[in-house]
Amino acid sequence: MALDKIKVLGIHSSPVKGGNVAHLLEHALNETAKMEGVETETVVLAGLNFSDCTQCNWCMRKQTPEQLCKIEDDISPILMKIRDCDVLVLASPVYFARLSGLMAFLIDRTRCFIFGKEKHLALKDKVGVALTVAWTRNGGIETTLESIHSAFLLHEMWTPSVHPAGAIFGVGAVSGQMNEDLSYKTGKLGVLEDRQALGAAVLLMKKAVQTAGMLKSLK
Numbered sequence: 417m418a419l420d421k422i423k424v425l426g427i428h429s430s431p432v433k434g435g436n437v438a439h440l441l442e443h444a445l446n447e448t449a450k451m452e453g454v455e456t457e458t459v460v461l462a463g464l465n466f467s468d469c470t471q472c473n474w475c476m477r478k479q480t481p482e483q484l485c486k487i488e489d490d491i492s493p494i495l496m497k498i499r500d501c502d503v504l505v506l507a508s509p510v511y512f513a514r515l516s517g518l519m520a521f522l523i524d525r526t527r528c529f530i531f532g533k534e535k536h537l538a539l540k541d542k543v544g545v546a547l548t549v550a551w552t553r554n555g556g557i558e559t560t561l562e563s564i565h566s567a568f569l570l571h572e573m574w575t576p577s578v579h580p581a582g583a584i585f586g587v588g589a590v591s592g593q594m595n596e597d598l599s600y601k602t603g604k605l606g607v608l609e610d611r612q613a614l615g616a617a618v619l620l621m622k623k624a625v626q627t628a629g630m631l632k633s634l635k
């Protein structure tokens with residue numbers, strides 16, 4: 417029996433549209449799209465008009481397949497895409513050692529998948545991948561990845577790790593590249609010089625797709 421395609425949805429939450437996070441996500445998804453049986457899609461949160469979850473609990477009582485959340489704004493179609501994907505890749509810049517505000521708003525709105533009338537824990541058994549870019553190597557990468565992974569766990573999702581690639585807690589990339597004398601380089605896309613992170617992102621995505629395939633075959 418032929419399995420459906422593995423749908424990979426990447427969402428990035430930097431207000432900088434062509435910035436480091438966008439490039440890390442693009443690199444990861446471009447390589448993933450080369451895998452057989454995979455389709456990818458990218459969503460950019462910057463510039464969208466949306467608000468936070470108000471805990472109105474409408475989703476618990478009135479949710480339908482066509483309307484997942486009472487608030488109808490630019491997040492509404494993205495929630496549909498999240499519901500329908502197999503692998504969800506959340507990519508955020510490190511802001512004050514945590515995820516960006518845009519990503520926090522998005523994650524809060526996924527509460528409708530936890531208690532929704534249509535299906536409780538609707539994201540259960542999907543695969544989640546966390547990608548992040550910080551300016552400095554020790555400036556909050558792991559705390560940012562942890563906040564994204566916590567959201568995956570609350571949804572009962574799975575998240576892969578690839579030990580040899582160093583992608584044990586997701587992928588943490590660095591954009592603040594240094595010269596030999598430890599002064600910072602002036603280029604704006606330092607993430608493209610973080611070859612280890614770019615490579616780790618590709619290996620982690622491969623593992624995520626393999627994991628999604630295994631989970632799908634069990635359904």
Ligand SMILES: Cc1cc2nc3c(=O)[nH]c(=O)nc-3n(C[C@H](O)[C@H](O)[C@H](O)COP(=O)(O)O)c2cc1C
Nearest residue numbers: 430432435436437510511512513550551552555591
């Ligand atoms: C509001 C704000 C807070 C930031 N906080 C941190 C931080 O805590 N640690 C860090 O290493 N970099 C921090 N940065 C730097 C960004 O994480 C870094 O420049 C990243 O590459 C931005 O990605 P982008 O180019 O996709 O926007 C911060 C940047 C901004 C705008």
